[in-house]
Amino acid sequence: MHFGRKKGDAMKLVTAVVRPERVQQVKEALFQAGISGITLSRVSGHGGEQEIVEHYRGTRVMVEFRDKVEIRMALSEPFVQVAIDAICKGARTGEVGDGKIFVQPLEQVYRIRTGERDTAALTPVTETKLTPV
Amino acid sequence: MHFGRKKGDAMKLVTAVVRPERVQQVKEALFQAGISGITLSRVSGHGGEQEIVEHYRGTRVMVEFRDKVEIRMALSEPFVQVAIDAICKGARTGEVGDGKIFVQPLEQVYRIRTGERDTAALTPVTETKLTPV
Amino acid sequence: MHFGRKKGDAMKLVTAVVRPERVQQVKEALFQAGISGITLSRVSGHGGEQEIVEHYRGTRVMVEFRDKVEIRMALSEPFVQVAIDAICKGARTGEVGDGKIFVQPLEQVYRIRTGERDTAALTPVTETKLTPV
Ligand SMILES: Nc1ncnc2c1ncn2[C@@H]1O[C@H](COP(=O)(O)OP(=O)(O)OP(=O)(O)O)[C@@H](O)[C@H]1O
Ligand SMILES: Nc1ncnc2c1ncn2[C@@H]1O[C@H](COP(=O)(O)OP(=O)(O)OP(=O)(O)O)[C@@H](O)[C@H]1O
Ligand SMILES: Nc1ncnc2c1ncn2[C@@H]1O[C@H](COP(=O)(O)OP(=O)(O)OP(=O)(O)O)[C@@H](O)[C@H]1O
Ligand SMILES: [Mg+2]
Ligand SMILES: [Mg+2]
Ligand SMILES: [Mg+2]
Numbered sequence: 001m002h003f004g005r006k007k008g009d010a011m012k013l014v015t016a017v018v019r020p021e022r023v024q025q026v027k028e029a030l031f032q033a034g035i036s037g038i039t040l041s042r043v044s045g046h047g048g049e050q051e052i053v054e055h056y057r058g059t060r061v062m063v064e065f066r067d068k069v070e071i072r073m074a075l076s077e078p079f080v081q082v083a084i085d086a087i088c089k090g091a092r093t094g095e096v097g098d099g100k101i102f103v104q105p106l107e108q109v110y111r112i113r114t115g116e117r118d119t120a121a122l123t124p125v126t127e128t129k130l131t132p133v
Numbered sequence: 134m135h136f137g138r139k140k141g142d143a144m145k146l147v148t149a150v151v152r153p154e155r156v157q158q159v160k161e162a163l164f165q166a167g168i169s170g171i172t173l174s175r176v177s178g179h180g181g182e183q184e185i186v187e188h189y190r191g192t193r194v195m196v197e198f199r200d201k202v203e204i205r206m207a208l209s210e211p212f213v214q215v216a217i218d219a220i221c222k223g224a225r226t227g228e229v230g231d232g233k234i235f236v237q238p239l240e241q242v243y244r245i246r247t248g249e250r251d252t253a254a255l256t257p258v259t260e261t262k263l264t265p266v
Numbered sequence: 267m268h269f270g271r272k273k274g275d276a277m278k279l280v281t282a283v284v285r286p287e288r289v290q291q292v293k294e295a296l297f298q299a300g301i302s303g304i305t306l307s308r309v310s311g312h313g314g315e316q317e318i319v320e321h322y323r324g325t326r327v328m329v330e331f332r333d334k335v336e337i338r339m340a341l342s343e344p345f346v347q348v349a350i351d352a353i354c355k356g357a358r359t360g361e362v363g364d365g366k367i368f369v370q371p372l373e374q375v376y377r378i379r380t381g382e383r384d385t386a387a388l389t390p391v392t393e394t395k396l397t398p399v
Binding site: 012016017018041043044045047048049065068070084087088092093094095096097098099100101102103104105 | 243
Binding site for chain 1: 282310331357359367370371
């Protein structure tokens with residue numbers, strides 16, 4: 001895609017924002033789907049709801065920020081839909097606030113220990129090959 | 134833009150790093166501009182200043198890391214400038230360290246609860262339409 | 267690249283996930299290479315290892331999440347390789363878990379205080395010019 005890589009080597013960064021109480025299920029769904037290189041961070045967020053406004057001492061404030069967990073994973077393209085399905089399976093309760101998933105382009109990846117690049121840097125060392133199930 | 138989407142459906146990820154004491158004003162400015170799907174995280178950072186260096190027991194260290202808040206929002210393209218204006222309005226003090234805004238491409242968005250995609254996933258359920266003011 | 271910018275003005279967002287005990291060395295290596303606009307956040311993560319699974323009361327869990335630090339920096343393109351080299355120099359121990367580096371496209375940057383855009387917004391105010399060493 002860039003730098004002369006073949007199309008099949010395209011990579012994406014997938015970021016999900018989910019309920020903290022669902023992180024364990026999301027991790028397990030990802031892991032069972034063959035995705036285990038992931039980064040988590042604690043965030044807080046508000047969904048698209050517009051009407052939740054309060055007047056407190058004259059100040060108009062946006063309320064209802066909730067603790068969420070952000071899960072980030074760099075993937076080769078064939079794994080993107082696999083990851084989305086796993087995240088939804090682990091995170092969905094059916095109630096508002098289940099979260100969002102974002103897919104972004106990713107141009108280069110490096111494994112710091114070895115200097116490996118791109119899809120080679122995304123393949124775990126303990127595996128010889130891994131294809132989407 | 135990608136996957137056969139129309140140009141008008143392009144989406145962006147806007148990330149701002151601002152002073153913690155300005156987060157409430159930024160939130161309010163965004164909210165008043167019609168943007169309420171946002172994710173916050175605590176970060177620490179250093180701006181471009183080069184000269185702030187200290188020698189402590191012979192070690193050269195980069196000092197002055199300050200607590201900041203990162204505000205992330207996925208937007209359809211017509212809202213990008215709206216968001217930038219709102220963030221600047223809420224965050225600017227005129228002193229060094231007011232922060233930075235980054236705009237990145239965003240290829241796909243999913244609402245986990247419903248499975249809606251892309252711009253449909255960015256439209257709050259409680260609204261039928263929302264156009265930049 | 268976008269919006270009529272010249273190719274030489276392309277910008278990238280470089281994100282590294284490294285060991286907490288190596289953050290100071292990474293900062294110093296970046297600083298010495300002329301890169302000082304950076305944002306840090308605490309994250310936790312798991313590398314690509316597949317086999318680390320445990321059964322605890324019948325639940326299959328993915329273990330070994332480790333504290334890591336994420337270092338993010340927006341750069342003009344000529345600095346990308348400079349940054350990668352500096353990060354590797356500061357972060358590499360040779361043991362598994364040294365971390366990953368991700369490079370993503372970046373379309374716009376704003377300095378909130380001045381309203382400067384793109385590469386102008388990436389140049390520290392205290393410097394007139396800065397070229398990769
Ligand atoms: N447009 C957005 N940009 C950035 N983060 C978002 C956006 N929308 C939601 N989020 C993040 O995802 C979290 C969960 O969002 P939420 O599930 O409420 O989305 P929603 O679109 O309101 O869907 P629902 O109608 O199911 O509540 C939010 O708390 C926020 O952290
Ligand atoms: N190039 C960059 N890459 C990543 N993060 C950055 C960059 N520049 C600044 N930041 C983040 O933004 C925060 C605020 O930066 P700051 O406002 O000091 O930027 P600046 O370019 O030095 O502008 P000013 O001259 O107004 O201080 C920093 O603490 C850091 O977290
Ligand atoms: N594919 C990935 N996507 C997102 N984050 C990742 C990915 N791979 C690794 N990380 C993050 O980087 C951290 C360090 O990863 P690590 O160095 O173990 O990578 P690795 O590919 O397993 O390399 P090594 O074989 O040297 O251990 C992880 O804890 C995680 O936070
Ligand atoms: Mg919601
Ligand atoms: Mg500064
Ligand atoms: Mg590893």
